[in-house]
Amino acid sequence: MALSQMAAVVRYELLMAWRRRALLVMGGFFLLALIGFTAMQPPAPVELAGTVQVDTSTDPPTIIQEYSAVDGLTVEELNISLNLLPNTQLVVTMIAVIFPVLVAITVVVFFAESIPLDRQYRVRELFDSTPLANATYLGGKLLGAWAALGLTLLVVMISFGILARLIVGAFDPLTYLQAWFLAVFPFALTCTGWSVLAASGAGSRRKAIMIGLVLVPGAMILYALFSIQFWAVVLDVGSRMSADEPLTLTALFGEAISQSAVMQLWFLASVAALFLIVWAWSRVRG
Amino acid sequence: MAATPSPHYWPFAWRMAFRASSPWFGIISGAIFLLMMIIPDLRGRGVEVALPLIAGIQAALLFSPDDEPALEMQLAAPRPVSYILYERLAAVLIAQGIVGVIGTILISAITGVTPLVVVIGWLPPTIAAVGLGLLGTFISRRSSAGVLAVILVIPSMFLGADLLIMRFPELFPLHFFFQPMFAAIGAGYFNAVPELLYAINRIAITLLGVLAMLRLIFGMRNAESLLGVNRKSD
Amino acid sequence: MITISHLSKIYRRGVKAIDDISLEIGTGMFGLVGPNGAGKTTFMRIIAGLLKPTTGEISVFGHNLRSYAGKQAAKAQLGYLPQDLGLYPNLNAYEFLDYMAILKGITGGADRRRQIDTLLEQVRLTDAAKRPLKTYSGGMKRRVGIAQALLGDPRLIIVDEPTAGLDPEERIRFRNLLADAAAGRTIILSTHIVEDISQSCSDLAAMRGGKVIYRGSPQDLIAQARGSAWTITTQGERPNGGLTIVSTLQLATGVQYRVLGSPDGNYDAAPVEPSLEDGYMWLMTQRETGVPA
Structure with a gap:
């Protein structure tokens, strides 16, 4: 029965979010911001992981500077496409580094009202009179918010992928998907989880938003943690390059994204811990 | 019994206005200002950093039709409903104004910059942020949307608008944190005196905020729209 | 059967809402009357498992509401209509x-649809069933509340001011609906409209200051x-005088x-034949003047 109840909470959360046009507004904003940032990128030489500098304004793109780490390497030995690599770097930077800032700020405020809204609409008393367990309700609300956000991000991911292909040209789709699924999604889910759970005790939308605002610096700290690690790994690639180990997309971004994913697991674990605290507190309060 | 003649002005409910406007946001602005004073590079811009962001958030939480208790009763009262906005806005301006005035005096004393220059630095973006927050909440009927508009636009302006006008110089009137230094750089590009460019920017920013507030005041005259009786969503 | 023994509820800041109530409620319609602030809503929320009593025991169909499992088991047999009903505006x-x-545990899709269709018919909302709730009038919302309380064929139905906001025709319909449903069930009806009690309840309690000051039949009152x-x-x-x-x-x-x-x-x-309202008023005035009922 608990599973059916949870599925119902998730389904109706999604339906209400859709009817409030919340998902449409949020998704539209994300997409516009991503396109705006991408379009604003100046046509300047692109630096790849401190390894080579590529001038993409020429056709074909040319290497204008090589650093000591790859001293003596020719373009052929680098084993990369000079078109693909800078474009991939651009979209990965957008997705894994710039976009999470927007996501963090938006979702912690946006989803904070998920549970308080039930109190404001005065439906909580009805729910409490049913055999719906606290854990099921909390879990349903959390999964509902995650589903709403996940679907929105999925649409943004696909739309931006198509638009970015038109704006910047070809990029590596696998790296693009990795950046979304291993960096953006888990980070966004963590921030949403924090927000839904931390604001669950608030009695009104207004108080929930205040709690969401308090969480913004916390979300920024999380962001700083994973983005610093991301760049540390990416920038370190240059020092490890040699003729025997050609520069590939996997070498450039793969490790950074997978290390970031490991960190994100810890972030998600913090949501699980917060869930247990909130659930235990609600049980104590009866 | 004769009907009570309408007064030329209506009384303000100050106590309620202060309670509804969360005046402790002023303390947050003050704290951020003091924090900025510790950072040498931002010492001269402490008020300019703190006030627009916090006053904008405070304004976004001022009036959301869906969350306003007893809105129907307030609409039925003879006093125009826009008075709610006037008195709450005044409460915000008092709370944030105190921080602004104290901050201006301190910055002038420490950096030697004329108080008027400091005020011109923080007042227009504060008005614009307040307008943005109010309008964002009013149009969406959700405080969260107004708050989001402020916390996304103000930091983006502070951190990124310099880059934006370097790429698109024509957008300089929309830069909330335009500095006299940029006006000097832009003078050559636009073939105009720096003071004129700076004045255009400050006036444009202020106008944006004022227009947003006017839109809200006119919007509050429509009781049907305030009650949301014809809305497609909640 | 609902068994309540020495039940008290003291809110924070020492407000005593329920003061040592002991009561047994069997099947059928049970009316609860009393002035504002008498503790009726608190009492019903405790029976519904929404509030924890400060002291005392309460058992609903043999399930002790002090334990979590007991509370959940009791809720599985409960239909509840709160005084301050809220609905999602865009459903x-x-x-x-x-x-x-x-949420009440009716997981079979066909059974659920059948019950919903029947209840919508009973509360006369079939034609408006697909309209968003925010477009409903106060009375229509109340009827949705009534329908949700009857979902799942509950053994215990608690309704707080169910007829508030209903027009006379709907009020009578709802009263009859509850009276029909009372067979083999326990229905606790709290209301300020004494006529609703007189028309449907065979057993009632009057509350004042957190205490039960009368328990018996409407005829005795x-x-x-x-x-x-x-x-x-x-x-x-x-x-x-x-x-x-x-x-x-x-x-x-x-x-x-x-x-x-006693007019001089x-x-x-x-002289006139008293109504239940007269009896209720008589009871309250006797309490005010300290005369035991």
């Missing part, structure tokens, strides 16, 4: 009832006021007052 009635049905209900017609002056005015009627010949008490010879008083 329609069908969706809202479907949502509530699943009416009997208590027998001999104390009068009509007095004056030219406008209000009757005094310790009389409680129950109602006032402007007539062409003067003003007719319905009063409770100054008035042209005619």
Whole structure:
């Protein structure tokens, strides 16, 4: 029965979010911001992981500077496409580094009202009179918010992928998907989880938003943690390059994204811990 | 019994206005200002950093039709409903104004910059942020949307608008944190005196905020729209 | 059977809402009356498992509400309509009832649809079932609340001011609906409309100051006021002398007052058969003056 109840909470959360046009507004904003940032990128030489500098304004793109780490390497030995690599770097930077800032700020405020809204609409008393367990309700609300956000991000991911292909040209789709699924999604889910759970005790939308605002610096700290690690790994690639180990997309971004994913697991674990605290507190309060 | 003649002005409910406007946001602005004073590079811009962001958030939480208790009763009262906005806005301006005035005096004393220059630095973006927050909440009927508009636009302006006008110089009137230094750089590009460019920017920013507030005041005259009786969503 | 023993509820800041109530409620319609602030809503919330009692024991169909498992088991058999009913504004009635049905444990899709269709028919909302709830009038929302309380064929139904906001026709329909549902079930009905109790309940309790001050049948309560209900017609002056005015009627010949008490010879008083409302008012005035009921 608990599973059916949870599925119902998730389904109706999604339906209400859709009817409030919340998902449409949020998704539209994300997409516009991503396109705006991408379009604003100046046509300047692109630096790849401190390894080579590529001038993409020429056709074909040319290497204008090589650093000591790859001293003596020719373009052929680098084993990369000079078109693909800078474009991939651009979209990965957008997705894994710039976009999470927007996501963090938006979702912690946006989803904070998920549970308080039930109190404001005065439906909580009805729910409490049913055999719906606290854990099921909390879990349903959390999964509902995650589903709403996940679907929105999925649409943004696909739309931006198509638009970015038109704006910047070809990029590596696998790296693009990795950046979304291993960096953006888990980070966004963590921030949403924090927000839904931390604001669950608030009695009104207004108080929930205040709690969401308090969480913004916390979300920024999380962001700083994973983005610093991301760049540390990416920038370190240059020092490890040699003729025997050609520069590939996997070498450039793969490790950074997978290390970031490991960190994100810890972030998600913090949501699980917060869930247990909130659930235990609600049980104590009866 | 004769009907009570309408007064030329209506009384303000100050106590309620202060309670509804969360005046402790002023303390947050003050704290951020003091924090900025510790950072040498931002010492001269402490008020300019703190006030627009916090006053904008405070304004976004001022009036959301869906969350306003007893809105129907307030609409039925003879006093125009826009008075709610006037008195709450005044409460915000008092709370944030105190921080602004104290901050201006301190910055002038420490950096030697004329108080008027400091005020011109923080007042227009504060008005614009307040307008943005109010309008964002009013149009969406959700405080969260107004708050989001402020916390996304103000930091983006502070951190990124310099880059934006370097790429698109024509957008300089929309830069909330335009500095006299940029006006000097832009003078050559636009073939105009720096003071004129700076004045255009400050006036444009202020106008944006004022227009947003006017839109809200006119919007509050429509009781049907305030009650949301014809809305497609909640 | 609901068994309540020495139940008390003290809120934070020491407000005593329920004061040592012991009661047994069997099957059938049970009415709960009392002035505002008597503790009726707190009492019903405790029975519904929404509030924890400060002291005392409460058992619903053998499930002790002090334990979590007992509370959940009792809730599985409960239909509840709160006084301050809230609904999701952008769901329609069908969706809202479907949502509530699943939360109540009705997981079979066909069964759920059948129950919802029947209840929508009973509360006469079939035609409006697909309209968003925010477009509903107050009475229609109340009817959705009533329908959700009846979902799942609950053994215990608790309804707090269910007929508030309903037009007379709907009120009578709802009263009959509850009366029909009372067979083999326990229905606790709290209301300020004493007529609703007199028309449907065979057992009632009157509360005041967190205590039960009367427990018995409506007929016994009416009997208590027998001999104390009068009509007095004056030219406008209000009757005094310790009389409680129950109602006032402007007539062409003067003003007719319905009063409770013992009028002296100054008035042209005619005895009348008391109603349940008279009995209730009589009970409350006796309590105010300290006379035991």
